[in-house]
Amino acid sequence: MNIKKKVFSMLVLLIFFSTSVSLLLAQTGKKKSDSAPQKQEQAKADDKDMMDLANSKGCLACHQLDKKLIGPAWLEVSNKYDQKDVDYLVNKIIQGGVGVWGNIPMPPNRGIVTEEEARKLANWIITLKSKKK
Ligand code: HEC
Numbered sequence: 001m002n003i004k005k006k007v008f009s010m011l012v013l014l015i016f017f018s019t020s021v022s023l024l025l026a027q028t029g030k031k032k033s034d035s036a037p038q039k040q041e042q043a044k045a046d047d048k049d050m051m052d053l054a055n056s057k058g059c060l061a062c063h064q065l066d067k068k069l070i071g072p073a074w075l076e077v078s079n080k081y082d083q084k085d086v087d088y089l090v091n092k093i094i095q096g097g098v099g100v101w102g103n104i105p106m107p108p109n110r111g112i113v114t115e116e117e118a119r120k121l122a123n124w125i126i127t128l129k130s131k132k133k
Contacts, residue, residue, distance in 0.1 A: 043131075050124040057113050059121070062106070065128065072101040078128035089122035090115060 054060050062070040081089060093113060098105035109118070 046124070047131075050121065053117065054121060057109065057117070057121075059109075070104055071106055074125045075128050076101075078126050081126050083126065086119065086122050086126065089125070090118045093118040093122060 051060075054063070063072070063074055066073050066075050068076070077089075092106070094108065094110050094115065096106045096108035113121070
């Protein structure tokens with residue numbers, strides 16, 4: 001191999017390496033700025049999990065997010081309560097009750113949801129107002 005060819009192949013190698021390094025850097029930089037959309041993706045995934053849970057527990061037979069059905073729209077519920085009311089809501093979901101939104105009672109969901117599930121749903125429902133478009 002003559003010297004010209006050697007220099008040429010080293011140059012090619014050099015260019016190859018520096019491009020891959022700068023591509024790598026560009027990608028790690030991109031990952032950092034992606035973290036906000038990633039959070040949104042996570043929130044969307046949580047919404048879906050919670051809707052699936054609500055559906056599997058029969059809540060959606062009476063509740064919708066933004067329309068009154070037999071029970072109040074969960075967005076309305078969300079506007080009325082915040083973090084300090086979670087215990088109240090957990091009890092209400094489990095024991096049922098009447099009189100806050102009208103004359104139609106919510107039947108007890110004891111045996112349908114565990115306290116942990118009721119707590120997850122209550123915590124999620126009160127966050128809905130922050131997601132209203
Ligand atoms: C048979 C219909 C029905 C089902 C099923 C039902 N609800 Fe309700 N829900 C109601 C009604 C009616 C009210 C309004 C009660 C009132 O006015 O006090 C209500 C009220 C609520 C409230 C607001 C409570 C308050 O005091 O403001 C929450 C939160 C709630 N439901 C969550 C749930 C969850 C979670 C489930 C599923 C585990 C569920 N509901 C299943 C009918 C239902």
